[in-house]
Amino acid sequence: EGSSGYDIAALLKETGNVTLDVGFVNTASCQSEITYIDGDAGILRYRGYPIDELAEKSTFIEVSYLLIYGELPTAEQLDAFRSRISRHTMLHEDLKDLLAAFPRDAHPMSVLSAAVSALGTFYQDSLSIKDPDQIELSTIRLMAKLPTIAAYAHKKSQGQPLLYPDNSLNLVENFLRMTFGFPAEPYDVDPTIAKALDMLFILHADHEQNCSTSTVRLVGSAQAHLFASISAGIHALSGPLHGGANSAVLEMLGEIHESGDDVETFMNKVKNKEDGVKLMGFGHRVYKNYDPRAAIAKKFAHEVMEKMGVDDPLLDIAIRLEEIALKDDYFVSRKLYPNVDFYTGLIYKAMGFPTEMFTVLFAIGRLPGWIAQWREMIEDPATKIGRPRQIYVGETERHFTEMDAR
Numbered sequence: 222e223g224s225s226g227y228d229i230a231a232l233l234k235e236t237g238n239v240t241l242d243v244g245f246v247n248t249a250s251c252q253s254e255i256t257y258i259d260g261d262a263g264i265l266r267y268r269g270y271p272i273d274e275l276a277e278k279s280t281f282i283e284v285s286y287l288l289i290y291g292e293l294p295t296a297e298q299l300d301a302f303r304s305r306i307s308r309h310t311m312l313h314e315d316l317k318d319l320l321a322a323f324p325r326d327a328h329p330m331s332v333l334s335a336a337v338s339a340l341g342t343f344y345q346d347s348l349s350i351k352d353p354d355q356i357e358l359s360t361i362r363l364m365a366k367l368p369t370i371a372a373y374a375h376k377k378s379q380g381q382p383l384l385y386p387d388n389s390l391n392l393v394e395n396f397l398r399m400t401f402g403f404p405a406e407p408y409d410v411d412p413t414i415a416k417a418l419d420m421l422f423i424l425h426a427d428h429e430q431n432c433s434t435s436t437v438r439l440v441g442s443a444q445a446h447l448f449a450s451i452s453a454g455i456h457a458l459s460g461p462l463h464g465g466a467n468s469a470v471l472e473m474l475g476e477i478h479e480s481g482d483d484v485e486t487f488m489n490k491v492k493n494k495e496d497g498v499k500l501m502g503f504g505h506r507v508y509k510n511y512d513p514r515a516a517i518a519k520k521f522a523h524e525v526m527e528k529m530g531v532d533d534p535l536l537d538i539a540i541r542l543e544e545i546a547l548k549d550d551y552f553v554s555r556k557l558y559p560n561v562d563f564y565t566g567l568i569y570k571a572m573g574f575p576t577e578m579f580t581v582l583f584a585i586g587r588l589p590g591w592i593a594q595w596r597e598m599i600e601d602p603a604t605k606i607g608r609p610r611q612i613y614v615g616e617t618e619r620h621f622t623e624m625d626a627r
């Protein structure tokens with residue numbers, strides 16, 4: 222009998238040789254050369270390169286190239302990649318009308334997914350999954366346009382005018398300017414913020430077969446085009462058990478702060494599972510050790526806040542929660558450690574992003590991983606349409622009852 226509560230042995234007897242693996246805890250859906258995780262040792266590598274080396278020495282655009290094309294680029298390859306992306310950052314004016322039609326208080330993740338879905342209607346010349354040139358074009362379009370769409374979703378929620386991209390800036394600087402700048406006003410990109418955001422995007426860039434990536438692959442396995450697959454992945458990411466956890470962490474920290482409760486009182490609620498309350502930003506399906514991304518984000522949270530002169534009491538609460546959890550049997554016995562989302566929200570807040578934008582930032586970071594995984598799947602001759610089986614536990618055969626007899 223598993224934690225799902227099903228009597229698996231009895232069910233298998235009834236249904237034959239089908240494996241029941243609720244939540245795909247132990248089922249590999251593909252072979253992949255992109256990202257390696259050892260959850261027990263807390264190791265994460267992209268294409269073989271350790272995440273801490275990439276976070277320290279690389280840039281988001283270079284890591285995107287590495288994930289999508291398999292190797293670190295030469296200087297010329299990186300230049301060419303950058304310049305191709307910078308030529309596609311604009312949005313079609315009609316797409317802006319679509320964005321304008323959403324309610325002002327729409328969640329930016331819904332806007333992001335809808336706009337990416339709509340790219341499939343505006344760019345019909347890059348929908349083929351058989352033509353490598355079209356796949357390449359949709360790759361570049363997505364890399365270029367997602368930051369623009371994300372910045373527009375933010376501007377719209379603030380009731381502020383949209384800014385055209387400035388292609389003399391790099392991807393992260395351009396995104397910051399479109400998000401926080403104003404037309405006809407100079408905007409000086411803060412190098413501390415730009416560097417920190419670039420590094421956070423690297424930390425999020427891929428994470429093998431997580432919920433959103435599996436969604437991208439599953440949709441793509443039906444040979445749906447890249448825009449459709451990524452749009453579905455964005456929706457999957459929005460859930461609070463996945464990418465939505467970064468904003469849920471901030472909400473949780475804010476509530477603890479405002480309630481005036483001590484941190485121990487909150488932790489008791491978590492341990493007693495009162496109202497299903499969880500310590501958001503803790504636990505991971507694969508990591509049964511400290512998430513290496515959380516360790517980097519924690520260090521960065523201190524550095525960024527210090528450099529920016531931000532003194533946020535929520536950081537102290539987060540640190541105290543972690544200290545308690547790392548010593549408490551409830552968390553230790555279940556191997557629950559901080560995941561990437563635990564500290565990132567605090568950094569985004571210090572940078573000036575509203576909470577609703579946190580998961581959007583995750584999506585920008587994760588985009589190259591989704592694209593790389595989708596392309597690997599499309600190019601793999603072993604790919605089949607994703608089609609899980611089930612174990613039927615409903616009624617056995619019965620016969621139709623007329624309405625007056627029910």
Ligand code: ACO
Binds near residue numbers: 464500
């Ligand atoms: N707080 C309190 N208890 C927890 C937490 C948590 N954050 N996470 C897991 N547990 C408990 C569960 O209640 C369960 O307890 P039980 O053995 O008494 O039933 C046990 O730990 C195992 O947890 P599962 O839910 O079975 O683990 P699963 O692998 O299915 O879930 C998940 C992983 C969804 C990440 C979970 O840990 C969670 O909900 N965490 C909070 C949300 C979060 O931070 N999500 C971000 C994940 S990282 C990312 O997507 C980028």
